[in-house]
Amino acid sequence: MKDIQALFPIQSYNDRPLVIAGPCSAESEEQMLATARGLARNGVKIFRAGIWKPRTKPGGFEGVGSVGFPWLAKVKEETGMLTATEVANRQHVEVALDAGVDLLWIGSRTSANPFAVQEIADALRDSGVDIPVLVKNPVNPDLELWIGALERVYNAGIHRIGAIHRGFSAYGRHIYRNMPQWHIPIELRRRYPALTLICDPSHIGGKRELIAPLSQQALDMGFDGLIVESHCNPDCAWSDKDQQVTPEVLEVILDALVLRDSAVTTESLAMLRRQIDGLDNELLEVLNKRMAVSREIGRYKKEHSMPVVQIGRHDEIMQNRVKSAEDMGMDGDFMRTVLSAIHEESVRQQIEIFNGGK
Numbered sequence: 001m002k003d004i005q006a007l008f009p010i011q012s013y014n015d016r017p018l019v020i021a022g023p024c025s026a027e028s029e030e031q032m033l034a035t036a037r038g039l040a041r042n043g044v045k046i047f048r049a050g051i052w053k054p055r056t057k058p059g060g061f062e063g064v065g066s067v068g069f070p071w072l073a074k075v076k077e078e079t080g081m082l083t084a085t086e087v088a089n090r091q092h093v094e095v096a097l098d099a100g101v102d103l104l105w106i107g108s109r110t111s112a113n114p115f116a117v118q119e120i121a122d123a124l125r126d127s128g129v130d131i132p133v134l135v136k137n138p139v140n141p142d143l144e145l146w147i148g149a150l151e152r153v154y155n156a157g158i159h160r161i162g163a164i165h166r167g168f169s170a171y172g173r174h175i176y177r178n179m180p181q182w183h184i185p186i187e188l189r190r191r192y193p194a195l196t197l198i199c200d201p202s203h204i205g206g207k208r209e210l211i212a213p214l215s216q217q218a219l220d221m222g223f224d225g226l227i228v229e230s231h232c233n234p235d236c237a238w239s240d241k242d243q244q245v246t247p248e249v250l251e252v253i254l255d256a257l258v259l260r261d262s263a264v265t266t267e268s269l270a271m272l273r274r275q276i277d278g279l280d281n282e283l284l285e286v287l288n289k290r291m292a293v294s295r296e297i298g299r300y301k302k303e304h305s306m307p308v309v310q311i312g313r314h315d316e317i318m319q320n321r322v323k324s325a326e327d328m329g330m331d332g333d334f335m336r337t338v339l340s341a342i343h344e345e346s347v348r349q350q351i352e353i354f355n356g357g358k
Helices: 028-041 066-077 090-098 114-127 145-156 183-190 201-205 208-218 247-256 268-303 313-325 332-354
Strands: 018-021 046-048 082-087 103-106 135-137 160-166 198-199 223-228
Touching: 018 028, 018 198, 018 247, 028 066, 028 247, 028 268, 046 066, 046 198, 066 082, 066 090, 066 313, 082 090, 082 268, 090 114, 114 145, 135 332, 145 160, 145 183, 145 268, 160 183, 183 198, 198 208, 201 208, 201 223
Parallel strands: 018 046, 018 223, 046 082, 082 103, 103 135, 135 160, 160 198, 198 223
Antiparallel strands: none
């Protein structure tokens, strides 16, 4: 994907990042126009609305379907905004293109299915239409699967491509609806620096009060823009009402965002980075010493016919270390991730000892 092109030919508004906004679902012409008018007054240039809605279980609202496209056309005619919607199969692509939609995105459930993504890519190739396409991360935290979806679209001749980070599904109750796992989109940006990277704070947070801090965090990490769910009357929305904000509230959020100058480097920052480099080297040294002790433990276990993994010990370490990390002001989930990775490597090295390694 070396010749990825700029996603949109439009400029930012009032020194803001690229913003795509609109309701989770198209519900009526009145709802669409009321929301679009409010967003257009505040300088939003791209209007999003779900025409088809994939639901986890049958029986839920699955979108109004093709009847919503004339409403999108009316939004474009009245406000001049570009329009965007989600597609999940060939028929969706064909109908959306015939309706004159300006931008398509592939949702998380779809991007996790290579067969579905290839069907969409084939439809785009067959259409011969040059249209920007955004690909949301898969529901599971799999960077290669995300890249694979992007490559399928790219190979169909669509070179105006962007990626949407909307977080990853996790079992159980969490502060976020979908866990951010920021390191995954950051690695995507490292591999493809020219790829437009957009954050979806609505789906990551799942609550409207989390949209502002998540948006700022994304911009601080160098994201190019935001896709935010906005509804003229969020509390009455037919889907995902808790994560939608009015156009007026979105205006307040956008006005409060701070855009960082990534080109500015100071001597103080360089000194701090040198400190980070030194601390990273110290971390590596400590980890190396820890693994040496783990190998000694592996030899002891082998000599005494003990199993490599002892769940009680593992649980004790996790509980104590996470508590200590939280007392120091670190995030518990972060520390669980670190400790799990260290434990997996320790187990791997001990298994090598069991298999005759040194």
